[in-house]
Amino acid sequence: MWGNTDHLPAMLVHFHRAGEKIAVIWPNTNVVANTPDLQSALAQNFPQSVVGLGQIVATDDKTGAVVFDASSLLSDILDLNNILKGSLDPGASYRLDSSRTYFGQTKAFPRNIVIEADQTWATEAAHVQAADVAPDARSLQMRIIYNFAEPPGNSDYRPRYADDRIGLYDAIYLQYNNDQARERQLRYFIRLNIQPSDPSKALSPAKRPVVYYLSKTIPPQYRAAVRDGIVGWNRAFERIGISNAIEVKDQPADPNWDADDIRYNVIRWVTEAQASFGADSQTLYDPRTGEEFRSGVLVSANIPAGAARGWKIFIDPARYGRDTDPMPQSFVHDAFVSTLLHETGHNLGMQHNFIGSMAYSAKQLQSKAFTSTYGISSTVMEYAPTNLWPRQYPQGDFNQTVLGPYDYFTIKYGYATIPGTQTPEAELPTLRRWASAWSNPYYRYASDEDVSWANGHASDPRVNQGDLTNDPLAWCGVQLKMNHELLSTVNRRLPKDGSAYEELTAAFSSILRSYTNCASLPSRFIGGQYVSRAHRGDTHAESPIVPVPRSQELRAFRMLDQYLFSDSAWQFSPRLLQGLGYSEWAGYGYVSWPGYGNLPLWAYNPPERHDYPVMQNIARAQARVIDQFFNPLVLQRIDENPLESTKSTMSIDDLFTWLQTSIYGDINSHTRSISLVKRNLQTMYADKLAALVSSPTRGTPSDAQALARHELTTLRQSIGTALRSGSADAITRAHLENLRQHATLKP
Numbered sequence: 235m236w237g238n239t240d241h242l243p244a245m246l247v248h249f250h251r252a253g254e255k256i257a258v259i260w261p262n263t264n265v266v267a268n269t270p271d272l273q274s275a276l277a278q279n280f281p282q283s284v285v286g287l288g289q290i291v292a293t294d295d296k297t298g299a300v301v302f303d304a305s306s307l308l309s310d311i312l313d314l315n316n317i318l319k320g321s322l323d324p325g326a327s328y329r330l331d332s333s334r335t336y337f338g339q340t341k342a343f344p345r346n347i348v349i350e351a352d353q354t355w356a357t358e359a360a361h362v363q364a365a366d367v368a369p370d371a372r373s374l375q376m377r378i379i380y381n382f383a384e385p386p387g388n389s390d391y392r393p394r395y396a397d398d399r400i401g402l403y404d405a406i407y408l409q410y411n412n413d414q415a416r417e418r419q420l421r422y423f424i425r426l427n428i429q430p431s432d433p434s435k436a437l438s439p440a441k442r443p444v445v446y447y448l449s450k451t452i453p454p455q456y457r458a459a460v461r462d463g464i465v466g467w468n469r470a471f472e473r474i475g476i477s478n479a480i481e482v483k484d485q486p487a488d489p490n491w492d493a494d495d496i497r498y499n500v501i502r503w504v505t506e507a508q509a510s511f512g513a514d515s516q517t518l519y520d521p522r523t524g525e526e527f528r529s530g531v532l533v534s535a536n537i538p539a540g541a542a543r544g545w546k547i548f549i550d551p552a553r554y555g556r557d558t559d560p561m562p563q564s565f566v567h568d569a570f571v572s573t574l575l576h577e578t579g580h581n582l583g584m585q586h587n588f589i590g591s592m593a594y595s596a597k598q599l600q601s602k603a604f605t606s607t608y609g610i611s612s613t614v615m616e617y618a619p620t621n622l623w624p625r626q627y628p629q630g631d632f633n634q635t636v637l638g639p640y641d642y643f644t645i646k647y648g649y650a651t652i653p654g655t656q657t658p659e660a661e662l663p664t665l666r667r668w669a670s671a672w673s674n675p676y677y678r679y680a681s682d683e684d685v686s687w688a689n690g691h692a693s694d695p696r697v698n699q700g701d702l703t704n705d706p707l708a709w710c711g712v713q714l715k716m717n718h719e720l721l722s723t724v725n726r727r728l729p730k731d732g733s734a735y736e737e738l739t740a741a742f743s744s745i746l747r748s749y750t751n752c753a754s755l756p757s758r759f760i761g762g763q764y765v766s767r768a769h770r771g772d773t774h775a776e777s778p779i780v781p782v783p784r785s786q787e788l789r790a791f792r793m794l795d796q797y798l799f800s801d802s803a804w805q806f807s808p809r810l811l812q813g814l815g816y817s818e819w820a821g822y823g824y825v826s827w828p829g830y831g832n833l834p835l836w837a838y839n840p841p842e843r844h845d846y847p848v849m850q851n852i853a854r855a856q857a858r859v860i861d862q863f864f865n866p867l868v869l870q871r872i873d874e875n876p877l878e879s880t881k882s883t884m885s886i887d888d889l890f891t892w893l894q895t896s897i898y899g900d901i902n903s904h905t906r907s908i909s910l911v912k913r914n915l916q917t918m919y920a921d922k923l924a925a926l927v928s929s930p931t932r933g934t935p936s937d938a939q940a941l942a943r944h945e946l947t948t949l950r951q952s953i954g955t956a957l958r959s960g961s962a963d964a965i966t967r968a969h970l971e972n973l974r975q976h977a978t979l980k981p
């Protein structure tokens with residue numbers, strides 16, 4: 235939980251008199267119609283929501299104005315009950331304690347009033363993860379700020395239609411204007427009201443520039459970088475004829491200036507006990523039109539520390555072979571610029587775009603001339619990793635510090651004036667023509683739903699967070715070798731003389747995480763499908779679904795075989811492993827060990843083991859990939875891809891054969907000694923095959939069950955042959971006997 239300022243979207247509020255009471259109502263803004271008769275039909279058919287009811291306690295005889303009891307604002311209107319349940323330890327079970335809840339400060343500004351409800355959320359549980367920054371974790375004070383503002387909106391605002399090929403947020407309505415429409419959904423793009431003051435000129439200043447105030451809490455040494463990131467977007471507006479679209483000012487020295495005044499867009503500095511985010515965008519829009527009327531960014535105080543860690547652990551040793559060099563200040567500057575470009579992009583209505591890294595080649599990313607003009611991905615809305623190449627390669631910019639072609643393209647879609655149009659409908663032909671460019675790699679867009687790899691929904695291996703280049707497999711190959719080298723040499727550099735060994739352990743763990751990310755990424759090509767958002771007839775449009783060709787799937791599997799499943803991927807020297815200790819002061823996480831009192835998570839949290847659980851980390855990474863393959867949606871895709879492919883794509887039989895060879899190959903070759911990594915993997919995989927046969931998840935294709943049963947039979951036979959050959963050492967023999975049990979299906 236961090237200082238999120240907007241827990242709810244802006245809602246319209248009606249005050250309705252019901253006898254001697256006033257009802258505070260949220261009218262239904264989700265349904266729209268264009269005639270009064272249809273509107274009353276909607277009012278009869280769709281509910282509104284009542285937020286609270288308060289007794290009238292006084293009436294002004296002259297004006298009729300009433301004073302009513304607003305105690306309902308002390309109740310859980312924000313639904314913190316579920317927010318806390320979702321973000322904290324489930325055992326914590328916080329409840330709103332009304333006996334410790336009261337009204338705080340109220341403030342009045344020209345366009346809004348602020349009412350603060352200071353709620354106490356209480357629990358009986360003494361040790362609550364992530365809530366122990368309070369002096370007593372059983373009692374959390376949550377200061378809820380209600381903003382009552384006059385309805386926003388400028389009369390010159392014209393809503394703009396959204397398009398499924400363009401990555402802009404949208405306000406979605408059910409519209410009843412046309413009975414024969416196939417689709418009742420009406421979608422308006424959520425955007426700021428940025429227009430040129432003189433559309434007849436090639437370039438004119440913004441009629442209403444967006445002004446951001448940098449909170450005075452932002453440390454002076456980072457303010458220029460924060461500012462540079464925000465105003466970086468002005469270049470996109472200049473290209474569509476608007477200058478000075480975004481301004482950044484310092485918070486005025488005036489003591490009466492208040493960030494709660496709704497007229498101000500504020501960039502805030504957030505401090506946390508544990509780093510949980512880099513920055514976050516805050517936007518409020520008019521629910522009737524999609525017009526944004528307030529936005530801001532929360533910037534985490536952890537950004538400089540994150541940059542310093544990245545420099546020390548990865549960049550310095552990989553590029554310069556050193557560890558001792560001070561990080562250049564430009565690196566921290568660029569980290570802020572890159573973060574602020576991204577968050578300001580959200581403020582402008584831009585969604586994430588996780589296919590953006592596919593736009594450029596490795597050669598381009600290795601050129602500073604290229605990256606300083608076009609960035610390291612087509613968009614700042616990617617989650618691009620550091621663009622880092624080992625010493626033998628040339629090196630472009632580490633961070634994305636400029637807008638990419640997709641950013642210019644999308645701002646044009648969202649904000650460019652379309653001459654000769656007076657209504658949103660009149661803009662549609664032009665907008666649709668612009669949006670038809672989806673198949674151009676510079677303008678392609680795929681968002682959050684397209685990276686739901688964990689639940690099997692995501693299927694396009696081009697859409698990832700944390701990868702780079704138009705050949706992510708080749709890029710990962712380079713990164714894996716680099717990380718392997720970093721892992722095997724990290725103990726020569728760390729810890730520094732006089733430092734505790736946890737410095738080494740933390741670095742090892744970061745590099746290992748980076749390694750396993752790339753070692754697992756190829757799994758997404760297996761049974762993958764390239765997904766196109768292009769409409770029929772768009773330039774260079776592909777079919778919506780094109781299965782990944784078998785040659786790519788095989789290439790990806792060979793990487794998994796080499797970097798994830800093989801024994802040679804996980805060789806570490808005893809000297810390195812024995813250095814992975816921790817200091818008793820290390821880390822985060824809540825424990826209360828008997829005799830140690832009640833220290834909070836940020837103060838004391840030793841891991842269970844004194845040494846580093848390398849085997850467990852390896853096993854987890856391997857299991858994650860196998861679980862992904864055995865997800866019913868992925869198995870269905872692999873089973874059915876051959877039907878949807880005009881070329882060759884892998885069969886479900888390939889999947890089981892490849893895994894069997896990779897994981898059990900050394901049983902067939904009668905290896906004398908099977909390594910610990912391999913023994914663990916073999917047992918785990920046998921269990922997963924057995925589960926696929928005996929308790930398949932709903933939706934598992936019967937082909938998968940049949941093949942799993944077949945592989946277990948083959949495995950038992952190979953084990954029998956290997957044991958009879960008598961060449962195995964004692965632990966390998968015991969392992970094989972045990973593995974045979976795991977491979978035997980219970981009747």
Ligand SMILES: [Zn+2]
Pocket residue numbers: 576580586
């Ligand atoms: Zn984001």
